Amino acid sequence: MSTFPTFPTDCTSLLCKHLTTEIFETLKDKKTANGFTLEDAIRSGVENPDSGIGVYAGDLESYSLFASLFDPIIESYHGFSASDSHQSDLDPSHLDAPNPDPEGAYILSTRIRVGRNVANLPLGPAISMEQRNQVEQDVSTALGTLTGALSGSYYPLEGMSETVSRELIEDHFLFKAGDRFLESAGLNHDWPEGRGIYHNDDKTFLVWINEEDQLRIISMQPGGDILEVFTRLTTAISEIERSVPFSYSKHLGYTTSCPTNLGTAMRASVHIKLPKLSADMEHFKTICDRHHLQIRGIHGEHSKSEGGIYDISNKRRLGVTEVQCVQDMVDGVVELIAEEKGLQSTSSNRQ
Numbered sequence: 001m002s003t004f005p006t007f008p009t010d011c012t013s014l015l016c017k018h019l020t021t022e023i024f025e026t027l028k029d030k031k032t033a034n035g036f037t038l039e040d041a042i043r044s045g046v047e048n049p050d051s052g053i054g055v056y057a058g059d060l061e062s063y064s065l066f067a068s069l070f071d072p073i074i075e076s077y078h079g080f081s082a083s084d085s086h087q088s089d090l091d092p093s094h095l096d097a098p099n100p101d102p103e104g105a106y107i108l109s110t111r112i113r114v115g116r117n118v119a120n121l122p123l124g125p126a127i128s129m130e131q132r133n134q135v136e137q138d139v140s141t142a143l144g145t146l147t148g149a150l151s152g153s154y155y156p157l158e159g160m161s162e163t164v165s166r167e168l169i170e171d172h173f174l175f176k177a178g179d180r181f182l183e184s185a186g187l188n189h190d191w192p193e194g195r196g197i198y199h200n201d202d203k204t205f206l207v208w209i210n211e212e213d214q215l216r217i218i219s220m221q222p223g224g225d226i227l228e229v230f231t232r233l234t235t236a237i238s239e240i241e242r243s244v245p246f247s248y249s250k251h252l253g254y255t256t257s258c259p260t261n262l263g264t265a266m267r268a269s270v271h272i273k274l275p276k277l278s279a280d281m282e283h284f285k286t287i288c289d290r291h292h293l294q295i296r297g298i299h300g301e302h303s304k305s306e307g308g309i310y311d312i313s314n315k316r317r318l319g320v321t322e323v324q325c326v327q328d329m330v331d332g333v334v335e336l337i338a339e340e341k342g343l344q345s346t347s348s349n350r351q
């Protein structure tokens, strides 16, 4: 890449904000041991100027070789400096999380996921087809050894029957080829080869293989027993890690292709009904901001809410532990439910 990319004047991505001509000139001819270049790292943000971030790493080395660009982006997004170290805590006994909605009046379902990538391999944007297929082979074999409540079956996307596909879509388990941001980042190469979904017989535990990260390890169930969901997830993570080494660094924690997922790579979410509170979005957002929470729609990252149901999850991922991520969500959900109850009683008193 010889010339500085052009961005529209209204571009607000962190790539636009932090890619200076000096940084560009310093990095433009460098490449990692896997051949990953600056052009590869910024392609998604150049082709999609409406990106929030706009960069992806092709391997662990990308974060050090292109540090003059990645570090300010990571600091802007996570408030985490180049000299900070990440701490991990996956011990459910450290979580204070009685069910915030034991009557089931508000929380439809709870889902907690982590991203993981295999140690000493490139990340999705720079991995070869052969390496990706080997990841599928190794991870699905490891999943096949899971016992008890975690035992289940693996469903490769390649050659998947219409029946299985329909069932997985109905269960909200099936992932499709990534969006245009992931496409530009090179995360959809050779799709659907090397991709698949594992789920346990109870359909409360899933692993996506070679979606955005090489593993998305997911625990989910109806209702608000967040501690049970977290406990299942941490048990599964330690079981899988007995045979699959995860890419981890003292500085960045669990490494992921998108910098937004670095550290814990954890998103702990509830789908929750808040019809009264969501009528005042400013008030709703103020409570969420206070607890470092993100509001999403209920069909994935860029979807809309439906019927007053929202996906509420932790925003912080790096520089906080996994227990703190889940605690952020629990504490925020407790306050959101209290507010919704208050508004409901006020409106019923008026009637």
Ligand code: ADP
Pocket (backbone or CB within 6 Å): 109, 110, 111, 113, 172, 220, 267, 269, 270, 271, 296, 298, 299, 300, 301, 302, 311
């Ligand atoms: P992530 O990066 O965590 O995978 P997405 O927003 O893309 O986030 O969600 C992936 C899928 O998981 C979507 O189909 C979404 O509807 C589903 N999902 C997320 N949170 C929950 C939840 N609490 N309950 C049920 N499904 C959920």
Ligand code: DAR
Pocket (backbone or CB within 6 Å): 050, 051, 052, 053, 054, 055, 181, 212, 258, 260, 261, 301
């Ligand atoms: N769309 C990209 C990535 C944002 C974070 N979401 C992920 N990693 N799924 C952007 O730069 O906005």
